[in-house]
Amino acid sequence: MTYVKTHVYTRISKTSQQEGSGIDEQLARIDAYIQSKPQQFQGEIQHWQDIGLSAFGNKNIIDGQLAEFIQHVEEGSIGKGHALVIYSLDRLSRRSSWDEDTIQKLVKAGVDIHDVSTPVVLKHDDPFSKIIMELIVQRGNNESKIKSERATAGWAKRLKDTLEHGKVFTKRLPHWLKVDADNNIVLVPEHVELIKRIFKEYTNGLSSPMIAKRLNDEGIKTSTGSLWRADTLTKLIKDERLRGNHVQFNDQTLIPNIFPVIIDSELFTIANRIRVQNVASTKGRPRESKNEKIINNIISGFVRCGKCGSKVTTSSNSVGDRYIVCKGRRNFEICTQKGVLLKRLERVVTTYAKQLDMSKIFSYEEVDTSLETKLQSELQSLEVDEKNCIAKIEQRKKEKKTASLALADALTDIQDRIEEVRKELQEVNVNEPLVAIENYNINDLLDPSKKELRMSLRKYLVQVLDKVKFRSIDDNILIEVVYTKDIFRHVLITDSKVSTVLHEISIVKEDGLIKYSTKGFSIIEDEEAGTCTFKGLDSVSVEDYFLLANYMDSVEGKRWIIDYMHDPLNVEAVLSN
Structure with missing residues (x-):
């Protein structure tokens, strides 16, 4: 045929x-x-x-x-x-x-x-x-079955030889490793040093695009001779081989001690928690200026209009000064709040924000794997998981699906761990008092050209701050700093140009006590005993004293303290100052 x-x-x-x-x-x-x-x-x-x-x-x-x-x-x-x-x-x-x-x-x-x-x-x-x-x-x-069985047996033997005798597990090594003449795995020094630098800069606050741009500007190529890209760096940061693990292809199981450890497990974990948090972050990330190698806005994503609650943006005037502007005013003309000068708001927030550890910010050239940093990275990762879990539960409700017991259990476990981490962080804060900002040069932190230092500041601002709100009150600007933990209220009242802080009010919880403070005067409340004591009553100004009393009036359940402040004997003492 x-x-x-x-x-x-x-x-x-x-x-x-x-x-x-x-x-x-x-x-x-x-x-x-x-x-x-x-x-x-x-x-x-x-x-x-x-x-x-x-x-x-x-x-x-x-x-x-x-x-x-x-x-x-x-x-x-x-x-x-x-x-x-x-x-x-x-x-x-x-x-x-x-x-x-x-x-x-x-x-x-x-x-x-x-x-x-x-x-x-x-x-x-x-x-x-x-x-x-x-x-x-x-x-x-x-x-095929015979080939598969032989391959499995061969794989198991190679694994045993690697774990027991240190033999090379696979000839397909990552670019930072190679096999020498004696068939031993050795490091490629220049690649290892570059990887350590990348991890240091990433955990210090620099984003993947920033690091990629810096490496390309310096003429440093990837192992394949190409330019660095953000996704190349992200892939590298996720590579389990850096901490010695081999990842099985079929089920992603981690097998430890296969490769030499380049990045210790603590730093690797912190970096990858930062990576996950950056992907899900609602606060955005500072961007490097295209024309100049500077970072203009280190408080990007934190600031909100205190008058209408809208997000803000930045704009420049004819002489190049950058202003924080309410989007409600700019886009929809539904708000009357005027803008404030960015560099002055940055200075106020950096100078007066509580819980910022300046010693860590300025030691940005060192890798920070302290207990506090590890807990903070875990907390941020848990908060992302909590948010995603709640979103899935709400989505099921919208789709009128039955409640998922697995999701509910997962959310409970996540929230329990969040509470545990927050308690551990409070203990760290008590045992490790912060270094005063007066010991450091604030101008360096506000210099847009000092990128690494500013991104180090940004890293710790993310850990400490939740929001910064601003609004006009008569001829003054009221700035409210909202923290992620411990501090109930923190208000700064400045002049109209945000150049001078006129009054500072804070309500902080420390060592089981609540401290209400303004310019050298403080009220310490012991909630358990139901008592409070005054410090600095003989030196506080009338304006500061009654400003604190008026602001405390917004705190629920504290009317009895305000009544004590208005006691004739206390008022007389203040008026005589």
Whole structure:
């Protein structure tokens, strides 16, 4: 029989098999087979090929060129008088049952299938085709199973040799490692130092785009000689091999102690918690100026309009001064709040914000793996998980699905751990008093060109601050700083230009006591005992005293303290100052 048309199909599961024993061998064997039967194969030859598609899950039948071939068979454009020549039946399908009807469907449509490796021909009118197909495919399956078992056994032996004798586990090493002449894994020093620098800068607050830009500006290339990109850095920060782990491909199980440790586990964990938090952050991240290598706005994402609650943006005037402007006023004209000068608001927040550890901010060249930093990174990661979990629960409610017990349990566990971490942080704060800002040069923190120092400041601002609100009151500006923990209220009243702080009011919880303070005067409340004591009553100004009393009036349940402040004896003492 002379075929109207001959079709040749080849397939390999891995792209690495394109040469040698893969595609080349299949094509060579098929070509020799066709040349040996010139009377049958006189018609046109059409080639079909799938690269990197497995036949175990019928990936080639679903997505590959074989799927297209089958579609032509189903439509009738390929059928009786056509031949399909393949290296082996397992190139079409790995399933051994005749009920898996891919091969059967082709044969029933009149297509003769030539298996070159056997060689046999499956034909519609041949009663032995079913038996032949079962035997050939089963043979292919058995060979694959043997290969898989051998590969698993070999993998297990390599793992044992690595763990017990320190032998090289795999020749496919990351770029910071290599094999020496004695078959030992050794470090590539220049790559290791660069990785450590990247982790230091990233955990210090620099974003991936900033680090990538800096490396490219310095002419430092990646291991492949290309420019750095943000996603390249993110991939590197996630690479478990840096802390010695091998990740199993099939189930992502971590196997420790396979590679030399480049980044210790604590720093690796902190960096990856920062990475997750950055992705989900609602506070945004400072950006580097395109024209100048400076960072203009270190409080980006924190600030809100205190009058209407809107988010803010920045704008520059004719002389280049940058202002924080309410979006409600700028975009919708629904707010009357005027803008404030960015650099002055930055100065006030940095100078007066509580809980900022200046010693850590200024030691940005050192890697911070302190207990507080580890707890803060864990807390931020947990808060992201909490937010995502709540969003999933709310989504199920909207879709009117039944409540998920697993989600509810997960949320409870997350919130329990958040509470534990916050308590641990409070203990750290008590045991490690902060260094006063007066010991440091505030101008360095406010210099836009000092990028690393400013990003270090930003890192700790993120850990401490929740929001900064500003609004006008008569001829003054009221700035309210909202913290992530411990501090109930913190209000700064400045002049109209935000150049001078006129009054400061804070309500802080420390050591189980609540401290209400303003300019040298404070009230210490012991909630458990139901008492309060005054400090500085003989020196406080009338304005500061009654300003604190008026502001405390907004705190629920503290009317009894305000009444005590208005006691005639206390008022008389203040008026006599």
